[in-house]
Amino acid sequence: MIRPSPWLITLLLLPGIGLIVVFIGAVIYIAIAQSIGFYNLSGESGFTLESWDKLLARKSYWTAVRYSLFIGFWAAVLSVAAAYPIALWLRKPFKGSLTVSALLKAPLMIHGIVAAFLFLNIISFNGIVNQFMIWTGLFDAPRRLQNDSGAWGLLFLQVWKNMPFALLLLTGAVQSISQDTLNAAQDLGAGAIERFRRVIAPLTVSAMQAALIIIFIDALADFTFQTTVGPTNRQSLAQYMDFFRSRGRWNEAAGVGVTLMALSLAGAIVLAVTARLIFRKRPIGRVLAWYEIRNKEARS
Amino acid sequence: MLGLAAKDIVVRFGEVEALKSIDLDVPTGSFLTLLGPSGCGKTTLLNVISGFLKPTEGRVFIDAKDVTEMPPEQRDTALCFQSYALFPHLSVEENLVFGLRQQGMPPSERAERLRDVVQQLDLGAHLAKLPNQLSGGQQQRVSLGRALTVRPSVILFDEPLSNLDAKLRESVRHEIRSIQQKFGLTAVYVTHDQNEALAMSDKIFVLNEGQLEQAGTPEDLYHRPRTRFVADFVGSANVMQARVIAQPDASMWQVETPLGQLMVRSDTAPVADTVLIAWRAEAAVMGMGPANIVTTQVGRRSFEGAYTDLFFDADGETFRVQQTRTTLVAGDEMSFHILPDNIVFLSDTVSQVAS
Amino acid sequence: MITPHTLNRALMILLMTVATLWLVIPFTMAILWSFVDPAAPWTPDHLLPPVMSAYRWEFMWENSLLKPALLNSYTLAPLAALVTFVIAMPTAFALGRYEFRGKEIAKIAALLPLVVPTFVTAIFFTSILYQIGLAQYRFSAILFAHTVLFLPYAIRIMSVSFEQVRQDHINAARDLGASAWAVFRVAYWPALKPGVLATLLIVFIKSVEEFAIAYIVGQPGFVTVPTLVYASLGQDFNRPNAAVLSLILAVPNVILMLFLERLLKSANPALSSGKG
Structure with missing residues (x-):
């Protein structure tokens, strides 16, 4: 490839990357600034931590933080855990595997709001699930399943929508492991679980991390699923933020927004690092070994 | 064990x-x-x-x-x-x-x-x-x-x-x-x-x-390759058809081949009257010998470093002999002999080979 | 002994059952509900709606915000696709054809809109709009936000397309005396074409589907198809009406997505569909 002048590159990147950086930068900046009292739409502006104090003192704030983390974490982990066995099963093509994979990935194409409606329709008071449960005799009478307080319906919907995405990422990663590598492990005595733990998971850890992070951020900041099928006694962070915004309490909305961004970042890092630590400690070990060798060389 | x-x-x-x-x-x-x-x-x-x-x-x-x-x-x-x-x-x-x-x-x-x-x-x-x-x-x-x-x-x-x-x-x-x-x-x-x-x-x-x-x-x-496939796959030997015409003693056969009449020493008898025989390119020894003397014209020469391949035609088939150092070039006349021990009978029947 | 073959067959049957449960039944229910005639409500003692008609569809067409929503969504989407495409081009060209310092950083920066939760983006974008007094230009504001939000997709697809333009084709064309236009047509266009179509299509689909920006920036009064469907699931939840709207949102998108999937596969098997 050619090495052009930095000016040309800057010029070319400006409309695309430049616009993105300015836009997202401005959004983040405004969120942070408003959370500490600047850019007020009404009244005086100026540095104050008052809205943070108020926010952090609220029980509902901490409930929302815990609840959103709970949803984000479990949506990510369950989706990935469900996608792995399927990705491994579909690793080698067989008759009908394309159909299976297309069927499984179909929820990717269905809009979240539509999915929420389909789900509501199924679990409604006179819906097919209630009817089925009464028919099997497990329920005596129809039960109210919508907006269950345990958020099981919401989690189900999250996994329904996100598992295909994890599957998409993991299928590619799993397929790029050569059969010889897996055969070598098996030949040396590794059974199915050991092969997963020592070969498959470490080799697909990047895809696993990507899936965990993206699903986590998506579910952490969920608004539509929460407001349609989620429990009514708790609010997600996005819902909480919109609650303040719709009342014109921008400073508090900004505080929640900053929380959301910070949690996205922190959660993503924690998930990625944990996944790597569980399945791939070696690189760290190798860095230490390398460091030791360097030290020895330096001393001698 | x-x-x-x-x-x-x-x-x-x-x-x-x-x-x-x-x-x-x-x-x-x-x-x-x-x-x-x-x-x-x-x-x-x-x-x-x-x-x-x-x-x-x-x-x-x-x-x-x-x-x-x-x-x-x-x-x-x-x-x-x-x-x-x-x-x-x-x-x-x-x-x-x-x-x-x-x-x-x-x-x-x-x-x-x-x-x-x-x-x-x-x-x-x-x-x-x-x-x-x-x-x-x-x-x-x-x-x-x-x-x-x-x-x-x-x-x-x-x-x-x-x-x-x-x-x-x-x-x-x-x-x-x-x-x-x-x-x-x-x-x-x-x-x-x-x-x-x-x-x-x-x-x-x-x-x-x-x-x-x-x-x-x-x-x-x-x-001692037993089949044409082995003779060919392991070190590409010369394989040709031979008709048994006489058996001078218990382990010696006289056969008619594209290269003329040859003597073959073998502990096993040929499987049929018409069989395949094989010999290695390096089994050809230049000059006169006790038996199996072949005189022919060099068709093509290919220098391979350690040895030289000399190809010649007989009866419409191409054969190869190998020499470590040689001055022979295409068109020259050459004479060589093959020891009867260095020719083996193959077990494929001729009809199998033809198919 | 269980052979892999019978195991696979058993798994297949299990999976088909699951797939039926999680796709066929929900959609069949939605379709049936959309055809329930108000004359006879569909009660649990009936397997199928007692009276079926297209009444709900006509009613929603005439008496809801469906028409403006469709108009808004389907003018926004093609415009967003075009603008995003044009803005992404120079960046994609630089990333695809040139080697330069900081390229990896540029690639990561291009992903920023995907990492910040859209709801945060939406809310503080409106805040900015209020600050600079442009909040009333809802259509343009949404168009602008969509453009930035979907730039990552366009940049990614187009830069991969540009990478696939082969230098030896360009050199061969120039060696044979081709003009700049001829070089473009013979060396660039064949490699770029699937990427161009895929970019336009993916931004179109994303824009039609986008909810957070349209919902927050569009308040009050500006509707798109997703915000309308969302509203129908809210306080005055009417199942047949919601069914009609859901299908209007879902069906065209599924068809477009299938088309896109095919396009992406032909453009670059490694890319395949992004997140829905």
Whole structure:
């Protein structure tokens, strides 16, 4: 490839990357600034931590933080855990595997709001699930399943929508492991679980991390699923933020927004690092070994 | 004692019969090579032995124990892959002890095994590296080392040298052989390279289209090929049709061939009146001799370094003789003779060959 | 002994059952509900709606915000696709054809809109709009936000397309005396074409589907198809009406997505569909 002048590159990147950086930068900046009292739409502006104090003192704030983390974490982990066995099963093509994979990935194409409606329709008071449960005799009478307080319906919907995405990422990663590598492990005595733990998971850890992070951020900041099928006694962070915004309490909305961004970042890092630590400690070990060798060389 | 035995192995993939009743005996500590062209079934047989493929019929025994139903991870075999199949995310050291970890061997013993293998293969400088930081030859050694650390009852090689350059191939060949002998390993080696097979093996098993063509020591196979396929595949011999016209004594036959009348010494009688005979290009000795003198015209000459190939035509067929140093060029007349011991009868019937 | 073959067959049957449960039944229910005639409500004692008609569809067409929503969504989407495409081009060209310092950083920066939760982006974008007094230009504001939000997709697809233009084709064309236009047509266009179509299509689909920006920036009064469907699931939840709207949102998108999937596969098998 050619090495052009930095000016040309800057010029070319400006409309695309430049616009993105300015836009997202401005959004983040405004969120942070408003959370500490600047850019007020009404009244005086100026540095104050008052809205943070108020926010952090609220029980509902901490409930929302815990609840959103709970949803984000479990949506990510369950989706990935469900996608792995399927990705491994579909690793080698067989008759009908394309159909299976297309069927499984179909929820990717269905809009979240539509999915929420389909789900509501199924679990409604006179819906097919209630009817089925009464028919099997497990329920005596129809039960109210919508907006269950345990958020099981919401989690189900999250996994329904996100598992295909994890599957998409993991299928590619799993397929790029050569059969010889897996055969070598098996030949040396590794059974199915050991092969997963020592070969498959470490080799697909990047895809696993990507899936965990993206699903986590998506579910952490969920608004539509929460407001349609989620429990009514708790609010997600996005819902909480919109609650303040719709009342014109921008400073508090900004505080929640900053929380959301910070949690996205922190959660993503924690998930990625944990996944790597569980399945791939070696690189760290190798860095230490390398460091030791360097030290020895330096001393001698 | 047999380190490895396979009895009546048949493998069918739908309609296709990949292996047609193969029997295989490998004494403990010996080196057996499965030799054949691609598609002959040698890798299929290797997969049956290692357990990755369950044979349609037949049994596999390792150290006299029936392992046919055993999955690969429980079999006491270790396979060296053509692609090396090193774990890309593990260091050389971790690759080497992978099998030992699976056995749950305590770290102290593991370290001892590792030290032995590292010393043997001279891998000490690379232990902390990742496989993709190594050259092809080094990766090959790690792959060999990974199989050696588990000290398997049977070590299997699937064309392990085919990704190396010619020079390296030769040295690794000797190394594999000397390690195998030193540890007394039972080895099965798959290759399509006849030079490799001849140089390394105690015994060679020539496979063709899922069937055993001939089994024997390298010398046997080279000097006494039994079929046209073996004569051709192992060192491309001259093969021609011959009609038996007389039998002067118990082990001597007189035959009519495209090169005239020749004498053949053989302990076995020809299978029919008209048979195929084979002789090696280097068996031709320039000048007069006691028998089988051929005089002809050089058609084409090809200098190969260590020797020179001289081609000539007789009766519409092309033959080849090999000389170490020669001044003969195309168009020159040449005379050579072939000792009757150096001509063998092949067992294919002529009609089989014609088809 | 269980052979892999029978195991696979058993798994297949299990999976088909699951797939039926999780796709066929929900959609069949939605379709049936959309055809329930108000004359006879569909009560649990009936397997199928007692009276079926297209009444709900006509009613929603005439008496809801469906028409403006469709108009808004389907003018926004093609415009967003075009603008995004044009803005992404120079960046994609630089990333695909040039080697430069900081390229990896540029690639990561291009992903920023995907990492910040859209709801945060939406809310503080409106805040900015209020600050600079442009909040009343809802259509343009949404168009602008969509453009930035979907730039990552366009940049990624187009830069991969540009990478696939082969230098030897360009050199061969120039060696044979081709003009700049001829070089473009013979060397660039064949490699770029699937990427161009895929970019336009993916931004179109994303824009039609986008909810957070349209919902927050569009308040009050500006509707798109997703915000309308969302509203129908809210306080005055009417199942037949919601069914009609859901299908209007879902069906065209599924068809477009299938088309896109095919296009992406032909353009670059490694890319395949992004997140829905």
